[in-house]
Amino acid sequence: MQSLEQHAVPHRRFLLVEVLLPALAGFEVIAVDEDASNHHVRGLAFDGNLLSDVRAHAMSA
Known part of the structure; x- marks a missing residue:
């Protein structure tokens, strides 16, 4: 799928909270x-x- 002109970034990224x-x-x-x-x-x-486990650790911090 090609990026359209209205998109500022021509590549795809996905961000996920590191934790x-x-x-x-x-x-x-x-x-x-x-x-x-x-x-x-x-x-x-x-x-x-x-x-x-991740949630429990975050709640105890």
């Missing part, structure tokens, strides 16, 4: 029909146990 990285189990970029959107959909999968 969540240990819980990230998977990542998928889903292409969307260009007639519907000029964006991609990002799907993130998290390990529930690790995500719970």
